[in-house]
Amino acid sequence: MSEKITVSAERTYDVLLAADWRSSLRELTHNKVRCAIVTTQSMKERIGNLEAGDCEFTYCVIPDGEEGKSPAVLMQLWNWLAAAGFTRSDLIVGIGGGAVTDIAGFAAATYLRGIDWIAVPTSVAGAVDAAVGGKTGANLDYGKNLIGSFHSPLNVIVDISWFDSLSDRDFAAGLAEVVKCGFIKDPEILSLMAGCTIANLRADQGLVSDLVKRSIQVKADVVGADFTESYLRETLNYGHTFGHAVEKHAKYSLRHGECVSIGMAFMAHLQLAQGLISQEVHDLHFSILSSLDLPVTYSQGDWLELKALMSMDKKVRGNTLRFVTITEPGKCDRLEGVADSALYEAYGKVSL
Ligand SMILES: NC(=O)c1ccc[n+]([C@@H]2O[C@H](COP(=O)([O-])OP(=O)(O)OC[C@H]3O[C@@H](n4cnc5c(N)ncnc54)[C@H](O)[C@@H]3O)[C@@H](O)[C@H]2O)c1
Structure with a gap:
């Protein structure tokens, strides 16, 4: 029997x-007629046999990474499902990183005005963030996640043994979201991670499992209280206002989690200067992120360009930049109307 975290959305x-994700998936699909597995070629080779009861599995192999999150792929998925005669009682299963579960979920949200789907995240970022919370979507040429829908899965199956094959870089990038969960809601995460390196964590499955579980619980609690992001859900974007700007400025050459790490570093400097956090909390950002080899600076930036990109952030109200802040680990607030000079000063500290 698996442990579980219930999400109320x-x-x-x-x-x-x-x-063992396979046996969980078999249990959930054995009474289904058709199931489309949306995945990438490399994952398909690892998935192997999924036969369960009378359920017929069809593989829909999509390109890896952001390329798989395009309207063209979405169109392909719709056509696959229609050609295979999928009905409202059939199921889609997305097996892969966040890009796969996002597009699989969006296909499920839109085919026949919504069919059920299950997420099997294979990356840390997917497990603690993308697959939980019901946001599904695709990219447009003009930007990431510009189309999408809220459509919660039927279940999410998290099996941390997938992480063994992640590169250190992708493993660390996913952990940036775990650190974020520690700062916004569960400070115990920060205590558990203190002094941890990637090597320590990779060797300690029990600790990884605990951190993943705690982060999912944070997301479940926040999403359960504010599914459509009217206020509380914004807190999941701690570090993301500057982080998203860096991500776009770097033309997606950095991992999302790396940009979130730089974004949290920016917030640490800004919050200290504004008197919102203590020196100790400021320093905690850097000790944890640096131990995980996550970046805390971005030297290729241009302040005016980054500021313009920040102004396109979802949390902007009118023309006012708005940041999710913490006052201490576990306690969030919002900051608006910050003087340009203060933002520029914080930028100066991360642009070294
Ligand atoms: N829906 C949401 O709420 C939400 C939240 C956060 C992020 N996202 C989305 O998630 C995506 C980022 O997630 P990601 O970092 O998982 O990206 P990703 O899906 O692009 O995966 C990153 C890389 O890791 C590889 N990979 C995945 N699992 C692996 C494994 N077990 N072993 C080896 N390689 C593996 C992938 O093939 C890919 O090359 C973005 O598209 C982002 O927009 C969505």
């Missing part, structure tokens, strides 16, 4: 913390 569903 527009539907209530469980995130299963599974010892």
